[in-house]
Amino acid sequence: MTGDQATYDFVIAANRLPVDRGDDGEWKRSPGGLVTAMDSVMQNRDGAWVGWAGEPGEAPEPFDDSGMHLHPVALSAEEVRDYYExxxxxxxxPIYHDVIVPATFHxxxxxxxxxxNQRFAEEVAxxxxxxxxxxxxDYQLQLVPAFLRKLRPDLRIGWFNHIPFPPVELFAQLPWRGQIIDGLLGADFLGFQREDDSWNFLRACRQLEGHETDGDTLRLDGRTVxxxxxxxxxxxxxxxxxxxxEDVQQRAAEIRExxxxxxxxxxxxDRLDYTKGIxxxxxxxxxxxxxGEFTPPDVALIQVAVPSRERVEAYQTLKDEIELMVGQINGDFSTVGASAVQYLHQSFDRDEMAAMFQAADIMLVTPCATA
Structure with a gap:
């Protein structure tokens, strides 16, 4: 304990808390992939999760949810605009996704x-x-490992990237590439989705910062990373x-009907994102x-596009383009009572998603970038 502050042996930090506040003011579990992946890790573990609560302004008081201590971080409206959006x-x-759209630098x-990132490190500490x-x-908190190490050298620090890490030729476009590498090297262990991503990072360490690597490790300030x-x-x-x-199976039958x-x-x-290939x-x-390969209503498509970064211009444009395309397809090929495409721009709880998975014959996973 530090004063009245409870402390925990296992602490997760991510841009968002694993819950969203609903219109009724109640906290509900978020539908995101990171939350889904971490749920089983946090179950039956006395741990804390540090993250933004999703609303600009003062942070809510820390609270417990589903056996996990949630510690909100405050972000102002300006910080949401500059740091996040x-x-x-x-x-x-864009840089981490093959510059599919141009990156902007300010x-x-x-x-x-x-x-x-400094504030997140302080809250974790x-x-x-x-x-x-x-x-x-994830990529929103790449400076946190080094900031946290300065504050709490006693901690074991890990970092995981939920998106690709770019080749050095693309990463070098970033004016603050050196600071990003230094921030990440505050961790003891860096996890990436693919082996190629880890090699991209190690190559950036060598070519851009002059670090010597040995296989998948490097030595830094007496530490092995x-x-x-x-x-x-x-x-x-x-x-x-x-x-x-049974209730999920029944709902799956209802969806088909x-x-x-x-x-x-x-x-x-998919999230409504230009890397997903929707x-x-x-x-x-x-x-x-x-x-004439497919003929509705014999064949139907459900496309769930979970809202994402709706205040970012590129995402607003993408949403408009997709909705225009859905309207064209349905106008040309839908029949009375049966749409060629069921386009659902919303989030669903896990039971409904499980029912959709059960109802479907074919799952389409076609991202145009390796996300």
Whole structure:
């Protein structure tokens, strides 16, 4: 204990808390992939999660949810604009995804990114017990490991990237590339989705900062830092158990019936993001319809597009383009009572998603970038 502050042996830090506040003011579990992946890790563990609560202004008081201590971090409206919408999603995200859209650079964005990362490190330091493990997540918090190490050298610090790490030729476009590398090297272990990503990072350390590497490790200030590719997974047993429940099975049958009991039901589930290839998927589906390969209502497609970064201009444009394409496909090929495409721009709880998975015959996973 530090004063009245409870401390924990295991602390996660991510841009967002694993819950969202609903219109009724109640906290509900978020639908995001990071939350889904970390659920099984945090179950039955006396740990804390540090993150933004999703609303600008003062942070809510810390609270407990589903056996986990949640420690909110405050972000001002300016910081949301500069750190999150700006630097994280309009500077880093494009570079880390093969510059599918051009990256934008502003010194003010960087200044707020740095300030928010410092604040996250301070909040983690408050709730971490002596010798605790701190696990930092994703590209929004790449400076936290080094900031946290300065504050709490007793901690074991890990970091995991949930998106690709770019080749050095692309990463070198970032004016603050050296500071990002230094921030990440504050960790003891760096995890990446693919082995290629870890090699990209190690190559950047060598070529841009002059560090010597030995296999997947490098020595720094008397410490050994390791970088490795470790694909994230999900709690398969939990998903399987949910899918077999009678109410979920019944809901799956209802979904097929509501769609006119198609012979083949295809399902795509993605965040509304330009790296997920939703437009390309719809275009391919449209061409198959034009060629007569598919004929509604015998074949139907559900496309779930979970809202994402709606205040970022590139995402607003993408949303408009997708909705225009859906309207064209349905106008050309839908029949009374049966749409060629069921486009759902919303989030769903896990039971409903499990029912959709059960209802579908084919799952479409077609990202146009290796996210």
């Amino acid at each position: 700006g630097f994280s999603n309009d500077t880093l995200w 010194r003010r964005w960087w200044a707020n990114y740095r300030a928010v 408050k709730v971490a017990a002596e010798g605790a493990t701190a696990w930092i997540h 390791r970088a490795a590719g470790l694909p994230i997974s999900v709690d398969f047993a939990g998903l399987d158990e949910r899918a077999r429940r 509501q769609l006119g009991n198609p012979e083949v039901l295809m399902l795509g589930v 437009r390309h998927r719809l275009k391919a589906y449209h061409e198959l319809l034009l060629d």
